[in-house]
Amino acid sequence: xxxxxxPLVGAGLLLLLPLAAIEPRAWLTLTVAGLAxxxxxxxxxxxxxxxxxxxxxxxxxxxxxxxxGAYAGFTVAVAVDARWGxxxxxxxxxxxxxxLLAVAGAAVVAFGLGVLLERVIVRPVYGQHLFQIxxxxxxxxxxxxxxRVAWGPNDQVMPVPATFQGSWDVADVVVLRFPxxxxxxxxxxxAGMQWLLVRTRxxxxxxxxxxxxxxxQVMGHDIRRYFTGVFAAGSALAGLGGLMWxxxxxxxxxxxxxxxLIFAFIVVIIGGLGSxxxxxxxxxxVGLAYNxxxxxxxxxxxxxxxxxxxxxxLVRPTGLYGAGR
Amino acid sequence: MSVGALTPVQAxxxxxxxxxxxxxxxxxxxxxxxxxxLLPALGPSYQVLDLALKIAVFATLAASYDVVxxxxxxxxxxxxxxxxxxxxxxxxxxxRLGAPTYGHLLLGVLAGxxxxxxxxxxIGAFSLRVKAxxxxxITLAFAEFALILAVQWGAxxxxxxxLSPRMPGVFAAGAPGVLGxxxxxVTYYALLAACLGLFLLMGRFVHSPLGRTLQxxxxxxxxxxxxxxxxxxxxLVASSLGSVVAAVLGGAYAMWVRYVNPESALGIxxxxxxxxxxxxxxxxxxxxxxxxxxxLLTARTLLPNLRGLGGSLVAGSxxxxxxxxxxxxxxxxxxxxxxxxxxRGVLGTVRGRAxxxxxxxxxxx
Numbered sequence: 001x002x003x004x005x006x007p008l009v010g011a012g013l014l015l016l017l018p019l020a021a022i023e024p025r026a027w028l029t030l031t032v033a034g035l036a037x038x039x040x041x042x043x044x045x046x047x048x049x050x051x052x053x054x055x056x057x058x059x060x061x062x063x064x065x066x067x068x069g070a071y072a073g074f075t076v077a078v079a080v081d082a083r084w085g086x087x088x089x090x091x092x093x094x095x096x097x098x099x100l101l102a103v104a105g106a107a108v109v110a111f112g113l114g115v116l117l118e119r120v121i122v123r124p125v126y127g128q129h130l131f132q133i134x135x136x137x138x139x140x141x142x143x144x145x146x147x148r149v150a151w152g153p154n155d156q157v158m159p160v161p162a163t164f165q166g167s168w169d170v171a172d173v174v175v176l177r178f179p180x181x182x183x184x185x186x187x188x189x190x191a192g193m194q195w196l197l198v199r200t201r202x203x204x205x206x207x208x209x210x211x212x213x214x215x216x217q218v219m220g221h222d223i224r225r226y227f228t229g230v231f232a233a234g235s236a237l238a239g240l241g242g243l244m245w246x247x248x249x250x251x252x253x254x255x256x257x258x259x260x261l262i263f264a265f266i267v268v269i270i271g272g273l274g275s276x277x278x279x280x281x282x283x284x285x286v287g288l289a290y291n292x293x294x295x296x297x298x299x300x301x302x303x304x305x306x307x308x309x310x311x312x313x314l315v316r317p318t319g320l321y322g323a324g325r
Numbered sequence: 326m327s328v329g330a331l332t333p334v335q336a337x338x339x340x341x342x343x344x345x346x347x348x349x350x351x352x353x354x355x356x357x358x359x360x361x362x363l364l365p366a367l368g369p370s371y372q373v374l375d376l377a378l379k380i381a382v383f384a385t386l387a388a389s390y391d392v393v394x395x396x397x398x399x400x401x402x403x404x405x406x407x408x409x410x411x412x413x414x415x416x417x418x419x420x421r422l423g424a425p426t427y428g429h430l431l432l433g434v435l436a437g438x439x440x441x442x443x444x445x446x447x448i449g450a451f452s453l454r455v456k457a458x459x460x461x462x463i464t465l466a467f468a469e470f471a472l473i474l475a476v477q478w479g480a481x482x483x484x485x486x487x488l489s490p491r492m493p494g495v496f497a498a499g500a501p502g503v504l505g506x507x508x509x510x511v512t513y514y515a516l517l518a519a520c521l522g523l524f525l526l527m528g529r530f531v532h533s534p535l536g537r538t539l540q541x542x543x544x545x546x547x548x549x550x551x552x553x554x555x556x557x558x559x560x561l562v563a564s565s566l567g568s569v570v571a572a573v574l575g576g577a578y579a580m581w582v583r584y585v586n587p588e589s590a591l592g593i594x595x596x597x598x599x600x601x602x603x604x605x606x607x608x609x610x611x612x613x614x615x616x617x618x619x620x621l622l623t624a625r626t627l628l629p630n631l632r633g634l635g636g637s638l639v640a641g642s643x644x645x646x647x648x649x650x651x652x653x654x655x656x657x658x659x660x661x662x663x664x665x666x667x668x669r670g671v672l673g674t675v676r677g678r679a680x681x682x683x684x685x686x687x688x689x690x
Contacts, residue, residue, distance in 0.1 A: 058458065121661065129458065130400060134604055134664045137597065141657030149651055258593075262469055265462050303473075306466040313459065314451065 022295065030291045036179025038287025039186030043244055044260050045267040045279045046189055047237030050230050052265070053274040054210055057122060057231070058129050060136040062238050062264065063257030064143035068113055069106035069239020070158075070246035070256060071151055076105030077159050086161065095161030099181075102243055110239025113143070114232035122231065123224070140258070147254040155253045158246045182244050186280075189237065193276045206230055210274070266305055270312045272322025281320055357615065361517055365510045376626055378513055378581055380618045385520040386574045387602035387614025388527055393567035394600075395609030396531050397560055398543030399453070402596055403464030406471045407445065407568040409591030411437035411575025413475065413482060416585040420490030427493050434576045441572035445565040453560050468596065475587040487586025496580055516577045523570050528611060530566060539563050540609075605663060607670025616671045628652045 022030065044066060051059045080086055080101050086094040121139055125131040164178045197203035209216040209223040216223045238257075245260065246252040267286055271278025286305050294301035312320060331339065364377050390404045411434070418433025419425040444467070452463040475482045482488065496512050530536050542549040542556045550556050579585050588594070602621055606613025667674050 058461075121665075124665070130394075130608075131664065131668065133400065133461075134600075135661060137600070138657050138661035138664060141660065142654060145651045145654035145657060149654065262465060266466060269459065269462055303470055306470050309463070309466060310451075313463075317454075317459075 022292070026295070030295055031288065032175055033179070034288035034291035035284060036176065036183055036287070037291065038284035039183045040179065040241070040244055040248055041263055041267055041287055042186045042280050042283035043182070043189060044238065044241035045264040045271075045283050046186075046193060046276065047234035047241065048264045048268050049271070049274070049276055049279040050193075050234035050237070053268050053272075053279070054206070055227060055230060056210070056273075057126070058132040058136065059122070059231075059234075060133060060261065061117060061139040061143060062136075062234075063259075063261035064140040064147075065110045065113055065117075065235045065238040066242035066245070066257035066260055067147055067252070067254055068143060068257075069110040069236075069242035070252045071147055071156075071242075071254075072109035072239065073102040073106035073243035074156060074158055074246060074252055075151075077102040081159050089162065095164065098159075098161050099164070099247075102247075103240060106239040106243035107236040110242075111232045111236040113239075114235025115228060117235070118228045118231040144254050144257070151254075153254060155251050158250050158252055160247050160250055164247070178248055182248065185240075185244065189240075190276065190280050197276065202226070202229075263305065266309050269319055270309055272316075272319025275319070275321035278319055278321030354612070358521065362514075365513055371509075372626070374509070374513060375581075376622060378516060379578075380615070380622050381517055381520045382574055382578050382581070383599070383602060383618040383622060384615035385523050386571060387599050387606065387617055388524060388611045389567045389570035389574065390599050391603050391606075391609065391611055391614055392527055392531060392570075393564050394603060395611075396536060396543065397539045397563040397567075399560060399564055400458075400461040401464045401564065401567075402461055402593075403448065403468045404567065404571055404599055405591060405593070405596035406464075406468040407441040407571035408575040408578070408595065408599075409471065409475070409585075409587075410441045410444070411572030411577075412579040412585045412590040413437070413488070413575075414440065414572070415576035415579040416488040416490045417481070419492055419579075420488050425491050425493040430493055430496070430580070434573060437572040437576050438569050441568045442565055445568035446561065449561045449564050453557055453564070468591075468593065472587055472591050472593070475591055483586070485587065487584060487589070489584045490579070492580060492583055512581065516581055519573065519577055523573060524611075527566075527570065531611060535559070535562070601660065603670075604660070605670055607673030607676070610670065610672040610676065613670050613672035620671075624656070 044062075047065075048059070048062050051057050051062065077098055080098050084094070086098040089095065117136075117139060121135050122132070125135055160178065164181055197207065205216060205221050205223070206226050209221070209226055213223055241260070242252075242257065245256065263286070267282040268279050269282075270285065271280070271282030286308060289304050289308055290301055293304045316322070361377060361381060365374065369377075386404075386408060390401075393399050393401050393404065414437030415430065415433035418429045418436060422429050422432075448464060448467060449460075452460045476485055492512075496508065496515075531539070538549070538554055539559055541552075542554065542559055546556055575590060578590065582589075598621060602614055602617030604617070605620055606615065606617035663670070669677060
């Protein structure tokens, strides 16, 4: 992991840089908010890292899966809340249970859609970028329209468990509660992905299959089934990200995925294709930079993500952790 | 070699030139141009004239995207941005420099072309060298940035509301017109001529030696590079040309609708429309854009009317009601099917069939 040190040092320095212009306490608040936002972005980008970074599929339907996850989680949350009233209940356990069920609903639905997408439309176009773009764009249109058919075209209000609303005040630093949960979830996802990809046999086969599909098939592994699994796992992460964004923003709408998609692509490119660590660092960088710049120069915040990407690509054309494929 | 004998190349060229006058494609093209040119004489309603000119503008826009996507093999998501640059440049020049004159209009078009050219070269210079995917992503990011800029910089661009500039002379709303033609029709002919000129220019470009080189790069970049072509420079030229043409068309569009806002001229939806037009018509056919634009724009104009009909047929269930309202859903399904079964688009498939038939007939001649 020696290669990984320079970007980390760079990221650390960038973290401290705004201290020159912002007073320490505000800086701390902004940093916490930035980390939380970064983690939420990471949840979306982590799935894309698998699909776009690792498998090299330009999946524009990722945004639609994101929306589907949000709507599926929303349906579960509303149903659970209507039956047992867990959202408004003061009990932490009931609140946590609601969140868990919603997360499970979002992940399962997005996973199923991922299997379907991979089997039906993505499999014939592996290795053909243009057709991947076209066909997943078509899928995006269909999936988004289906959301409008099933749930109606208007915004829906997402029920958020009472425990996770508001903020904690830790030594004068405002810590929003829900983003804190998101940080924990993001770290868990990161650890799980790293473990699965680096430490297990499944991860080994997947990584080898990306490098040389035929060789892995010759060794007797059904690599297509693994790819379906990876694609579906990435889709499930998109759905999870959608649910968390929906709860963060407290409302969901059919087109919400498209807006996040560009963010996620930028984060994966900043981080370097195929690197989970890269997209984590990239997402945190984007989240932090956005918060700092929005505080210092509000008008410039809109361009900061793009500026960051241009900067990173100028210095390291393969992204922070990219292997230079 | 005796004097007057033809070399094989000369003979082939001469045969090609003679064959050109007998080819169906030429007469089809002339017929299309004639149809568009004669349309105003039929005295159509405002909607029909509007649709015809929009098809012409978007067909040319799709063709200019095809130069980049189909002939050069670069996936760009910034094409609508250049269209928007042109549209905004013309709208600003006509609307913000005092009373509009023809000079302002020209200035607007030139400014749009200049800005688009510079931005295209800058984007290309630092992102065409890296992976092809990155070019797509970087153009997407730039397009998003341009959109945000247009919305946020309200003092200049009018924000979400956009600009509705007054046009000079015969291009103005309700202008008296010349030679017995109304101002609207004169504008129609001027813009149609511009589209035709750009179309011919692009046709010349893709069939020039430069265009052939581009196709070689598209098909096998490594090999073209090995043959000594500087692929980067060629790709830069092609993407810049496509962008500049898009800017001129943006200006034309602004002159026709006299209204520019971020959503109608700059947004990702426009980009997707153009992409769909190219795919429906056929990648790498240039004229396919016309088919795509005609299908898409006509469908968009007609389908909302059909929607009411569908709604009345299934008045009972809410889900069925919604299903009948979402025509975009069926469009998406159709699009996926087209990409699957006709990956070369309408014109590409037709040409492929015709070409195969000709090849089976040709040998004995």
